[in-house]
Amino acid sequence: MGARAISLDTATPDQAEETYTITELAGEFGVTTRAIRFYEDKGLISPRRNGLNRVYSRRDRGRLKLVLRGKRLGFSLADIREMLDLYDVGDGQREQLKLMLVKVRERLSVLHRQREDIDDAIAELEDGQRQIEKYLKQKR
Amino acid sequence: MGARAISLDTATPDQAEETYTITELAGEFGVTTRAIRFYEDKGLISPRRNGLNRVYSRRDRGRLKLVLRGKRLGFSLADIREMLDLYDVGDGQREQLKLMLVKVRERLSVLHRQREDIDDAIAELEDGQRQIEKYLKQKR
DNA sequence: TTGCTCCTCACGTCACGTGAGGTGGC
DNA sequence: TTGCTCCTCACGTCACGTGAGGTGGC
Numbered sequence A, B: 001m002g003a004r005a006i007s008l009d010t011a012t013p014d015q016a017e018e019t020y021t022i023t024e025l026a027g028e029f030g031v032t033t034r035a036i037r038f039y040e041d042k043g044l045i046s047p048r049r050n051g052l053n054r055v056y057s058r059r060d061r062g063r064l065k066l067v068l069r070g071k072r073l074g075f076s077l078a079d080i081r082e083m084l085d086l087y088d089v090g091d092g093q094r095e096q097l098k099l100m101l102v103k104v105r106e107r108l109s110v111l112h113r114q115r116e117d118i119d120d121a122i123a124e125l126e127d128g129q130r131q132i133e134k135y136l137k138q139k140r
Numbered sequence C, D: 001t002t003g004c005t006c007c008t009c010a011c012g013t014c015a016c017g018t019g020a021g022g023t024g025g026c
Helices: A022-029 A033-041 A058-072 A077-089 A093-138 B022-029 B033-041 B058-072 B077-089 B093-138
Strands: A048-050 A053-055 B048-050 B053-057
Touching: A022 A033, A022 A058, A033 A058, A058 A077, A058 B093, A077 A093, A093 B058, A093 B093, B022 B033, B022 B053, B022 B058, B033 B058, B053 B058, B058 B077, B077 B093
Parallel strands: none
Antiparallel strands: A048 A053, B048 B053
């Protein structure tokens, strides 16, 4: 459920912000806690601490979501970090968006190439499959 | 050109077998010598030695070719090693071929899945690309 | 005391890349 | 002596997996 904030370091008596534990996030997004800690190690997420324990805010959760989306699209964690950083600034954004456009296009060209390689591999493997089947049927 | 065989350890005075240096093979197949040594470390190729230097036979060259083909198809070096080993026996081949068929089918299903993932990623990235372009055009 | 959740090292995996430092034979 | 080819460690990379060993609070 809700985590308890240390009143000493939050001067504002606002509504308690919604927080998550590492296990909750791991469960929600289907990744291991080890992976989430690894992203932190790489500077992608920086949750607050309650003693040793990590406390994730909505913003941290959003960043994690973006990290996983970036990974699905095949970006390296270094790329993702760069893009998250420029996502944050919101200033001088035009240049940053142009850089992002470059990255997106690079990724697209890699993906198109990979698609061709996979199609070639599939064709070769299906051919091999047919040959093995034929050989197994014929022999003995 | 041709390497010199040590006459002491080849009892047969046959035609000198054709051999290759590691650099020749690396050049021919477009891989690094480090990679070829790595495959040896993993037990995929076992060239003879002339002192410290590696001497590759036609058979070694053939195995390297199969290794690289396996890699192109996306098999792990462990898989490739297994398949090379059964390629060698030639006996009890029927069962071995069945195992190979299983591996090929597994690989095919992985590849089909990867194809879908890549198609999804391409669609998502192209969409993102359009949005960034639109935003860049419109703003200022 | 037991059980659960969370933590910090730190080594292992996979397929090499990349020096560092050295040898043999033209 | 210089240059070239080949060699052996051995650490680095990338994205984590997998123990080992320990803590806090119900």
